[in-house]
Amino acid sequence: MNREETIFLDTSALIPLLTESHCNHYKVRRYLKETKCSCCIDSIVLSEFLTGAKSPKEKRVVLDIIARQFRVLSLSVIGAQIGAQIFKCLKEKGVVPKGKTDRQITRVDVLILASAIENRVNTILYEDNHFFSMIQHVKDIIIPNYSIPNPIRIVDIPGDLFDNISN
Amino acid sequence: MNDVEMKTIKFKLEGKGITPDALGKGLIDFLQNIFILTEAYNSTPIGITAVENNCITVRLLVPVAFSFALFGNPNIVNSRISVNQVINSVANMNKLLASRNATMSCYDNDIEYVKYDGSSHKIPVILVDNPIKNIISLYGELVDVGGSGEANIHIKTSIQKKAITLGITKDLARQLAHKLYSNIGVQAEVSYLRGEIINGRVVGILNYAPQSLESWLEKDALPILGKEYQNVNVEDFLNTLRGGIESHE
Numbered sequence: 001m002n003r004e005e006t007i008f009l010d011t012s013a014l015i016p017l018l019t020e021s022h023c024n025h026y027k028v029r030r031y032l033k034e035t036k037c038s039c040c041i042d043s044i045v046l047s048e049f050l051t052g053a054k055s056p057k058e059k060r061v062v063l064d065i066i067a068r069q070f071r072v073l074s075l076s077v078i079g080a081q082i083g084a085q086i087f088k089c090l091k092e093k094g095v096v097p098k099g100k101t102d103r104q105i106t107r108v109d110v111l112i113l114a115s116a117i118e119n120r121v122n123t124i125l126y127e128d129n130h131f132f133s134m135i136q137h138v139k140d141i142i143i144p145n146y147s148i149p150n151p152i153r154i155v156d157i158p159g160d161l162f163d164n165i166s167n
Numbered sequence: 168m169n170d171v172e173m174k175t176i177k178f179k180l181e182g183k184g185i186t187p188d189a190l191g192k193g194l195i196d197f198l199q200n201i202f203i204l205t206e207a208y209n210s211t212p213i214g215i216t217a218v219e220n221n222c223i224t225v226r227l228l229v230p231v232a233f234s235f236a237l238f239g240n241p242n243i244v245n246s247r248i249s250v251n252q253v254i255n256s257v258a259n260m261n262k263l264l265a266s267r268n269a270t271m272s273c274y275d276n277d278i279e280y281v282k283y284d285g286s287s288h289k290i291p292v293i294l295v296d297n298p299i300k301n302i303i304s305l306y307g308e309l310v311d312v313g314g315s316g317e318a319n320i321h322i323k324t325s326i327q328k329k330a331i332t333l334g335i336t337k338d339l340a341r342q343l344a345h346k347l348y349s350n351i352g353v354q355a356e357v358s359y360l361r362g363e364i365i366n367g368r369v370v371g372i373l374n375y376a377p378q379s380l381e382s383w384l385e386k387d388a389l390p391i392l393g394k395e396y397q398n399v400n401v402e403d404f405l406n407t408l409r410g411g412i413e414s415h416e
Binding site: 048052 | 299301303304325326350359362373375376377380381383384387391392395396397404405406409
């Protein structure tokens, strides 16, 4: 029995998808349409989206719209172990930033990635720079029985004429 | 297999109804379960040397390190065989022995090591690690729902190769019945052993009903959420948020 293909959106991909005026909106939209995978986000991503929304409508309505379409994942005990292992490996590699703020950003990125790994998503779609530098150091970490999702940075998705016209 | 020292082990299945004719397809299931349980504890593939007809004896060639002491212990299985396969194989073997009033003797180099009858002396499942319980959201295709006694559902997910079986109340099962072969989401209390869900129970049904992305964006998402992040620099926003810097700092 084959596992189905799934794609995981970081907040830096979810916001462009849901903001028509964003420069990456049509790129993300086209990419998801072409891949035809089931889309997932983590509860941290959902929380970040709700936090930054300018004029959050009735929260229940927003949650309902997103949760009907996206699989909202969260860390279980297994994901918590995976997250701890990744953070430890990054520390051993000496790539966890020393500054309090950057360190905290890395920790959040790791938790989001751990959730994706635990849920065996195939692809993780993101744009922000911190996530990019973190994932470069995670690629070679071996997590028994799990694999690291294929990271796709939005900027690396080839654009097409349709994206430019739509913008 | 050439570099590994091998030995012969033997499984002898005895009982009134134990003949290849009487067992029929059950013989294939028996062999399959023997293979799973034996191969689970070896880093090297095993080899079958003989199936003898008088009361069905299976001889296998296994590495010398193999021990019947590990039989039925899903905590030490290798990566080729899953914990659930071991648990299911043990259950199937015990069921076969009990239903046919048969015994299975296990021989290590022709010395009888242990004998099971599936009822008073069952092949044990030794859980050295206690399963960890957790309530999680599970998503996937609903491939079965029902059951004559206890109701259950089977969900094909992205997290395990085989469909996951979860107990469910009949009320909740009825709510899911019309969603057979659709993508569903449920909240479930599950038990993990070695990273695998070994059992669980549905505690709620999630309001997950995905449609085509385009239709969802055009009809539902963009009209309501489309302007929430207009003119916001997403990277700055995320750095601020994830870095724990609040606007008043």
